[in-house]
Amino acid sequence: MVEQLVLLLKAARPRQSLKNLSLLTGLIFSGWLFIPEKFWTAVTALVFFSLLTGSVYIFNDLLDLESDRKHPFKKKRPLASGKLSIPLALFTSLSGFFISLFLGWSLSFFLFLGMVGYLLLQFIYSFWLKKQPIIDVITIAFGFIIRVYAGAAVIGAHLNVWLLLCIISFALFLAIGKRRSELTLLQGQSASRQVLGRYPEKLLDVYTAMFANTTWLTYALFTFMFPAFTFSGKALTLLSILPSTFHSEKWLMLTIPLVIYGVMRYLHLIYETNQGESPAEILTSDKPMMITVSLWALLVVAILYGLS
Numbered sequence: 524m525v526e527q528l529v530l531l532l533k534a535a536r537p538r539q540s541l542k543n544l545s546l547l548t549g550l551i552f553s554g555w556l557f558i559p560e561k562f563w564t565a566v567t568a569l570v571f572f573s574l575l576t577g578s579v580y581i582f583n584d585l586l587d588l589e590s591d592r593k594h595p596f597k598k599k600r601p602l603a604s605g606k607l608s609i610p611l612a613l614f615t616s617l618s619g620f621f622i623s624l625f626l627g628w629s630l631s632f633f634l635f636l637g638m639v640g641y642l643l644l645q646f647i648y649s650f651w652l653k654k655q656p657i658i659d660v661i662t663i664a665f666g667f668i669i670r671v672y673a674g675a676a677v678i679g680a681h682l683n684v685w686l687l688l689c690i691i692s693f694a695l696f697l698a699i700g701k702r703r704s705e706l707t708l709l710q711g712q713s714a715s716r717q718v719l720g721r722y723p724e725k726l727l728d729v730y731t732a733m734f735a736n737t738t739w740l741t742y743a744l745f746t747f748m749f750p751a752f753t754f755s756g757k758a759l760t761l762l763s764i765l766p767s768t769f770h771s772e773k774w775l776m777l778t779i780p781l782v783i784y785g786v787m788r789y790l791h792l793i794y795e796t797n798q799g800e801s802p803a804e805i806l807t808s809d810k811p812m813m814i815t816v817s818l819w820a821l822l823v824v825a826i827l828y829g830l831s
Contacts, residue, residue, distance in 0.1 A: 527607065527608060527611060530601040530606055530607040531581070531601075531607065531611070531612065531615055533600075533601050534580065534581045534584055534600065534601045534602060534607055534612060535577030535578070535580055535581055536577065536580045536803075537573075537577070538803045538804065538807060539576065539580065539803050540573040540576065540577070541803050541806055541807070542576070542667070542670070542803065543569055543572050543573045543576060543670060544569070545667055545670045545671050545674065545690065546565065546568055546569045546572055546670050546671070546673060546674030546677075547565055547566075547569065547674055548671045548674060548675065548682070548686070548690070549565075549671065549674050549675025549676075549678060549680030549681075549682055550562065550565040550674065550675075550678060550680060551823070551824070551827070552680075552682075552683065552686060552827070553675075553678075553680040553681060554827060554828070555678065555680065556824065556827075556828065557828065561678045564630070564631075564677055564678050565674055565677065565678050567630055568627075568630060568631070568634050568673065568674055568677045569674070571623055571626045571627050571630065571634070571638070572623070572627075572634075572637075572638060572641075572670065572673065572674075574619055574622065574623040574626070575619065575620070575623035575624070575627070575638050575641065575642065576641075577619060578615070578616045578617075578618075578619025578620050578623065579616075579642070579645045581602075581612050581615060581616040581619070582613075582616040582617075582620075582649075583645070583649055584600060584601075584602040584603065584612070585602060585609065585612060585613060585616065586649050586650075587603075587649075588602060588603060591603035620642065623638065624638055624639065624642075630677065631676070631677040633673065633676035633677060634673050634676065634677045636673075637669050637670075637672060637673025637676065638673065640669050641666060641669045641670070641673075644662065644665060644666060644669065645666070647662075648662045648663075656721040656722055659698075660695060660698035660699055660702065660730075661695070663694060663695075663697075663698040664691055664694035664695045664698060666694075667690055667691070667693075667694035668687070668690065668691060668694075671687070671690055683745060683748070683749070685741055685744045685745035685748050686745045688737075688741040688744075688745075689738065689741035689742040689745050692734055692737040692738040692741050693734075693738045695730075695734045695737075696731070696734035696735055696737075696738045696786070696789075697802045699727060699730045699731050699734055700731060700789065700790075700793045700802070701802065702719065702722055702727055703727045703728070703731055703793055704793055705719055706719050706722060706724060706727060731790070731793070735786050735789075735790055738782075738786055739779070739782050739783050739786050742779065742782050743776070743779050743782075746773065746775040746776045746778065746779060747773055747776060749773070749775050774826045775823070775826050775827070777822060777826065778819055778822050778823055778826070781815055781818055781819040781822070782819065784815055785812065785815045785816065785819070788809070788811055788812055788815065789802075789805065789812070792805055792809060792812075
């Protein structure tokens with residue numbers, strides 16, 4: 524029984540819960556990260572949403588059993604390999620749907636709406652949209668938007684439109700990168716994912732370049748449009764006595780080089796090692812990427828909360 528529980532946890536793909544960190548976007552960029560009530564409400568929403576997405580992954584594996592068994596890597600998953608009991612997986616998935624939705628409702632009606640919307644989107648995606656080229660990656664991006672809005676709504680945070688556009692571009696960049704790597708890995712085995720056969724390699728290269736550019740450009744515009752800072756923070760009060768040569772109202776723009784490097788590093792991994800097939804694995808295993816993301820997060824928090 525313990526082995527089955529471990530396999531269930533693997534089928535829920537906890538590493539993929541990194542995507543749900545997007546629920547904290549509104550919390551961080553609204554300046555409410557260190558307000559206990561807001562922080563714990565957002566984190567609770569993150570946990571409930573992660574329960575829902577884990578249940579969705581298990582359900583999707585049940586639907587994709589045959590195609591996953593033809594995939595060089597997915598065939599090793601608990602369900603595709605035959606190690607995990609199908610009835611147990613189905614019961615766990617359905618239970619996860621109802622429990623997560625009930626918990627979401629108990630926390631916030633808007634979180635509940637976001638979770639219902641995400642669940643419906645995943646059902647439509649699994650049965651139809653994932654077979655439609657272009658629409659499939661747009662659907663993935665829309666899933667990120669639902670997460671961001673659900674996390675912001677649960678604490679009543681405002682979302683900057685440029686930040687929203689950056690998130691859309693970033694989500695499309697990851698989705699297209701995933702398709703690009705899959706196409707390389709599954710050459711001659713495209714039957715495991717029919718939609719790949721409708722993506723010419725050159726077209727995917729164009730899409731990849733397009734969304735790589737829009738990702739860092741929209742982020743740069745977001746940092747430029749971000750409200751001006753005042754020198755009242757304890758950590759950087761020294762800046763207020765420095766010559767005006769060193770003054771700037773756009774300190775968040777300091778993080779742009781890290782974003783550019785992150786995009787370039789991701790492209791490097793896609794084209795050199797075909798690792799884009801699993802974005803979450805890249806973010807948790809590639810040391811340069813992990814360092815870049817960590818530095819970006821620390822710098823964003825230091826700027827947003829050290830200057831205010």
